[in-house]
Amino acid sequence: xxxxxxxxxxxxxxxxxxxxxxxxxxxxxxxxxxxxxxxxxxxxxxxxxxxxxxxxxxxxxxxxxxxxxxxxxxxxxxxxxxxxxxxxxxxxxxxxxxxxxxxxxxxxxxxxxxxxxxxxxxxxxxxxxxxxxxxxxxxxxxxxxxxxxxxxxxxxxxxxxxxxxxxxxxxxxxxxxxxxxxxxxxxxxxxxxxxxxxxxxxxxxxxxxxxxxxxxxxxxxxxxxxxxxxxxxxxxxxxxxxxxxxxx
Amino acid sequence: xxxxxxxxxxxxxxxxxxxxxxxxxxxxxxxxxxxxxxxxxxxxxxxxxxxxxxxxxxxxxxxxxxxxxxxxxxxxxxxxxxxxxxxxxxxxxxxxxxxxxxxxxxxxxxxxxxxxxxxxxxxxxxxxxxxxxxxxxxxxxxxxxxxxxxxxxxxxxxxxxxxxxxxxxxxxxxxxxxxxxxxxxxxxxxxxxxxxxxxxxxxxxxxxxxxxxxxxxxxxxxxxxxxxxxxxxxxxxxxxxxxxxxxxxxxxxxxxxxxxxxxxxxxxxxxxxxxxxxxxxxxxxxxxxxxxxxxxxxxxxxxxxxxxxxxxxxxxxxxxxxxxxxxxxxxxxxxxxxxxxxxxxxxxxxxxxxxxxxxxxxxxxxxxxxxxxxxxxxxxxxxxxxxxxxxxxxxxxx
Numbered sequence: 293x294x295x296x297x298x299x300x301x302x303x304x305x306x307x308x309x310x311x312x313x314x315x316x317x318x319x320x321x322x323x324x325x326x327x328x329x330x331x332x333x334x335x336x337x338x339x340x341x342x343x344x345x346x347x348x349x350x351x352x353x354x355x356x357x358x359x360x361x362x363x364x365x366x367x368x369x370x371x372x373x374x375x376x377x378x379x380x381x382x383x384x385x386x387x388x389x390x391x392x393x394x395x396x397x398x399x400x401x402x403x404x405x406x407x408x409x410x411x412x413x414x415x416x417x418x419x420x421x422x423x424x425x426x427x428x429x430x431x432x433x434x435x436x437x438x439x440x441x442x443x444x445x446x447x448x449x450x451x452x453x454x455x456x457x458x459x460x461x462x463x464x465x466x467x468x469x470x471x472x473x474x475x476x477x478x479x480x481x482x483x484x485x486x487x488x489x490x491x492x493x494x495x496x497x498x499x500x501x502x503x504x505x506x507x508x509x510x511x512x513x514x515x516x517x518x519x520x521x522x523x524x525x526x527x528x529x530x531x532x533x534x535x536x537x538x539x540x
Numbered sequence: 541x542x543x544x545x546x547x548x549x550x551x552x553x554x555x556x557x558x559x560x561x562x563x564x565x566x567x568x569x570x571x572x573x574x575x576x577x578x579x580x581x582x583x584x585x586x587x588x589x590x591x592x593x594x595x596x597x598x599x600x601x602x603x604x605x606x607x608x609x610x611x612x613x614x615x616x617x618x619x620x621x622x623x624x625x626x627x628x629x630x631x632x633x634x635x636x637x638x639x640x641x642x643x644x645x646x647x648x649x650x651x652x653x654x655x656x657x658x659x660x661x662x663x664x665x666x667x668x669x670x671x672x673x674x675x676x677x678x679x680x681x682x683x684x685x686x687x688x689x690x691x692x693x694x695x696x697x698x699x700x701x702x703x704x705x706x707x708x709x710x711x712x713x714x715x716x717x718x719x720x721x722x723x724x725x726x727x728x729x730x731x732x733x734x735x736x737x738x739x740x741x742x743x744x745x746x747x748x749x750x751x752x753x754x755x756x757x758x759x760x761x762x763x764x765x766x767x768x769x770x771x772x773x774x775x776x777x778x779x780x781x782x783x784x785x786x787x788x789x790x791x792x793x794x795x796x797x798x799x800x801x802x803x804x805x806x807x808x809x810x811x812x813x814x815x816x817x818x819x820x821x822x823x824x825x826x827x828x829x830x831x832x833x834x835x836x837x838x839x840x841x842x843x844x845x846x847x848x849x850x851x852x853x854x855x856x857x858x859x860x861x862x863x864x865x866x867x868x869x870x871x872x873x874x875x876x877x878x879x880x881x882x883x884x885x886x887x888x889x890x891x892x893x894x895x896x897x898x899x900x901x902x903x904x905x906x907x908x909x910x911x912x913x914x915x916x917x918x919x920x921x922x923x924x925x926x927x928x929x930x931x932x933x934x935x936x937x938x
Contacts, residue, residue: 341936344769345769346765346768346769346932346935346936347932348932366771366773367771369769369770369771370771372769374766374769375766376765376766376769377765378762378763378764378765378766379762379763379766380758380761380762380763380764380766381763382558382562382763383761384562384565384566385558385561385562385565389558389561393554393558394766394770396550396551396554397551397554397555397767397770397771397772398770398771398772399547399550399551399771425565438766441766442766442769
């Protein structure tokens with residue numbers, strides 16, 4: 293369970309202060325997929341970075357399984373599996389070594405790492421690439437490796453920043469199946485995307501973010517009802533007040 | 541909750557193993573990092589030693605041909621020179637131009653009045669003609685001067701004795717010199733400039749490739765953010781990377797020193813110039829160890845704030861010049877050895893390495909000052925590098 297309370301984050305740039313996140317509030321319960329939907333530059337990645345303690349919020353609070361991220365960031369990071377926007381894998385290591393490295397950093401034993409790698413490899417269909425160096429991997433293979441690496445310690449909470457970016461249709465479908473599996477295992481899954489159709493198809497709850505603020509939240513049906521639109525796309529446009537991001 | 545010490549060590553060990561495995565798969569880079577020093581430096585020094593030795597030997601042994609202007613005025617002098625291995629030859633038309641063209645190293649001009657002055661007992665003039673900025677002419681000029689000086693002494697003494705005066709009368713002062721430079725120190729003159737620089741450079745930037753790749757490179761390849769999203773302590777991650785780079789640097793340094801030892805056995809010339817006992821090698825290693833830490837920690841700190849690998853690499857240009865600074869300063873302004881010098885990085889290593897090369901003893905207080913200052917600076921830079929890794933903006937790539 294992940295709770296974000298009134299998060300604020302501003303960056304100083306040469307031209308002045310930019311409020312990237314300006315009061316984001318939402319809850320992501322266990323056993324559900326929560327989608328953060330918003331156009332490019334809406335503040336999704338910054339919000340997620342505050343959730344996984346890479347950034348400190350200027351104001352507000354992050355709670356992961358009841359642990360305050362400001363008080364014990366290491367415990368929060370242990371409870372999280374994170375696929376960041378930046379997902380480089382080590383080219384000269386094999387997929388298995390990439391996964392094992394992160395297992396070691398989580399303090400796992402060799403045997404536990406081997407077991408988890410086996411399970412993740414089956415779930416993500418990675419058996420054919422496990423022993424290969426990741427140099428020359430396709431985008432999909434790299435993403436799979438990065439996800440397996442992020443989940444090696446079997447976390448209760450999973451944060452994925454645009455996991456389907458750059459993937460082909462078949463890989464995206466497989467990824468969707470994997471996310472359902474994570475949800476059915478009772479985990480809390482947060483997933484960000486700028487593609488409305490994807491969020492609509494996948495998520496139990498949708499949080500729409502625009503210009504650093506939550507403009508609407510609820511299930512797909514709730515959002516349609518609230519904005520009086522039978523089409524979720526129109527509801528989305530109404531919510532963010534522009535057509536920005538729809539064609540991305 | 542703070543992570544336990546064993547946790548931190550486990551992380552450090554995991555990061556270090558990963559970085560070393562990573563670079564071990566990059567065979568060509570690894571070979572370049574590990575073998576360049578051990579192969580290039582001894583070859584360079586053996587070559588230089590052989591060149592200078594053969595030059596000295598041939599210039600001292602073979603008959604020196606000196607163009608003499610006006611040889612007919614002083615046949616006895618010419619005959620004397622002949623017995624000292626200096627053969628008079630006919631001068632070219634334009635002597636000055638020939639020296640400028642470097643066709644001739646040194647020439648002798650005998651005054652037209654030489655014979656007359658000689659007979660009259662007046663100082664008879666001869667001139668040594670050479671270009672003092674040409675190092676190649678140094679030995680021929682010295683040989684000619686020594687021979688002329690010998691002739692002057694000999695004839696002067698004969699003249700005094702012919703007049704019944706003891707030659708010692710003209711020598712109220714007998715000036716001798718006792719050169720206290722040890723034999724070992726004399727041999728080390730050539731090496732004293734080049735060897736410390738090479739060794740300091742090897743240790744200072746020995747871990748450079750790995751640490752740049754593991755810090756600025758890791759960020760550029762977008763794998764830093766996932767790494768920092770793990771619960772591993774950032775201090776332990778940085779320390780693991782530094783440890784890996786230092787391991788590689790140490791290995792390269794060890795190979796370089798072993799290569800010197802090996803080549804000293806193959807070529808006795810180098811062995812005479814350089815103390816290659818295991819004790820001396822051990823001392824050199826101890827002297828260079830703080831340098832390795834200082835260089836690696838400094839690069840980590842610099843690379844952490846670099847926006848790209850390219851920017852981080854551009855630091856190398858001035859870093860490679862740093863170890864040369866004391867060499868230049870000492871060349872222009874030689875200073876006496878004082879205790880404070882052993883607290884100044886680069887200068888300290890330079891002075892200490894010279895002591896080892898010259899087989900001079902190093903006092904305990906010098907070791908104490910040096911090691912405290914060296915490791916102290918390394919610890920400071922390490923702390924600064926770790927601090928940079930706690931900055932928020934570091935993790936966010938591009």
